[in-house]
Amino acid sequence: MKWVRAPAVVGHSGGMATTPRPGAHHCGIDAAMDVIGGKWKVLILWALNDHPRRFGDLRRTLPGITEKVLTDHLRELEADGIVDRQAHPVTPPHVEYSLTPLGRSLNTALAPLGDWGREHVLNA
Amino acid sequence: MKWVRAPAVVGHSGGMATTPRPGAHHCGIDAAMDVIGGKWKVLILWALNDHPRRFGDLRRTLPGITEKVLTDHLRELEADGIVDRQAHPVTPPHVEYSLTPLGRSLNTALAPLGDWGREHVLNA
DNA sequence: CTGTATCCTCGGGGATACTG
DNA sequence: CAGTATCCCCGAGGATACAG
Numbered sequence: 001m002k003w004v005r006a007p008a009v010v011g012h013s014g015g016m017a018t019t020p021r022p023g024a025h026h027c028g029i030d031a032a033m034d035v036i037g038g039k040w041k042v043l044i045l046w047a048l049n050d051h052p053r054r055f056g057d058l059r060r061t062l063p064g065i066t067e068k069v070l071t072d073h074l075r076e077l078e079a080d081g082i083v084d085r086q087a088h089p090v091t092p093p094h095v096e097y098s099l100t101p102l103g104r105s106l107n108t109a110l111a112p113l114g115d116w117g118r119e120h121v122l123n124a
Numbered sequence: 125m126k127w128v129r130a131p132a133v134v135g136h137s138g139g140m141a142t143t144p145r146p147g148a149h150h151c152g153i154d155a156a157m158d159v160i161g162g163k164w165k166v167l168i169l170w171a172l173n174d175h176p177r178r179f180g181d182l183r184r185t186l187p188g189i190t191e192k193v194l195t196d197h198l199r200e201l202e203a204d205g206i207v208d209r210q211a212h213p214v215t216p217p218h219v220e221y222s223l224t225p226l227g228r229s230l231n232t233a234l235a236p237l238g239d240w241g242r243e244h245v246l247n248a
Numbered sequence: 249c250t251g252t253a254t255c256c257t258c259g260g261g262g263a264t265a266c267t268g
Numbered sequence: 269c270a271g272t273a274t275c276c277c278c279g280a281g282g283a284t285a286c287a288g
Binding site: 031032034102108110112115119 | 149151152153155156158159160161166167170226229230232233234235236237238239240241242243244245246
């Protein structure tokens with residue numbers, strides 16, 4: 001989500017000697033939030049959980065998302081090492097997106113949150 | 125974060141008979157994301173995890189946040205049943221914010237995500 | 249089919265000043 | 269101390285058209 005955080009120090013503790021990079025994080029959760037903070041990120045993660053999907057497949061799975069936004073989010077997730085992009089140079093183009101091991105571990109870490117939402121927010 | 129989602133149906137499954145409310149969610153994760161989607165929400169949750177805090181205390185704990193934004197987020201978290209606001213009618217005013225049981229359960233569900241972020245994003 | 253290229257909207261968030 | 273009240277910016281996200 002490209003939030004550039006102010007020098008928030010919640011968990012305080014020892015200071016990070018050398019600030020990792022501009023827009024540094026300060027605790028695990030907001031670091032993770034930066035990765036999954038896009039409007040459709042978690043939905044993409046979820047959609048990719050069971051098996052790889054092609055671009056058009058994803059678009060159809062996420063009604064309402066535009067090509068531009070889907071591309072943007074996929075590129076960011078790819079840059080973060082969450083999803084893997086496999087392009088087969090044929091005509092018509094054939095591209096498959098899948099979760100990397102890191103992406104799978106993220107999805108696992110997301111599960112409790114999903115359970116929480118299902119139990120406490122949904123089924124009102 | 126007040127995103128009004130399009131009719132996304134990732135987890136498919138049976139359809140929600142009666143749509144819960146405008147801006148409905150469709151799986152636990154994005155339902156949860158709606159609750160913690162503010163820029164400072166998870167930081168507030170984190171700050172409140174160990175013990176209640178007063179308004180000014182929170183503001184000092186979250187360097188960079190403004191009164192307006194802190195108030196907005198606290199009001200939203202309160203509306204979502206995540207934080208509890210206890211005002212003591214004295215002068216000067218004394219107000220304490222704390223996590224509700226629901227808030228504590230949310231924080232627990234957030235923990236794995238925090239671990240993930242700490243392990244895979246931080247300490248680059 | 250899988251994307252680019254443009255342009256634009258909109259509201260979350262920030263800055264600042266003020267009040268009970 | 270604990271907030272309101274205003275005004276405003278900016279960029280993520282959307283709409284649309286086009287391309288290899």
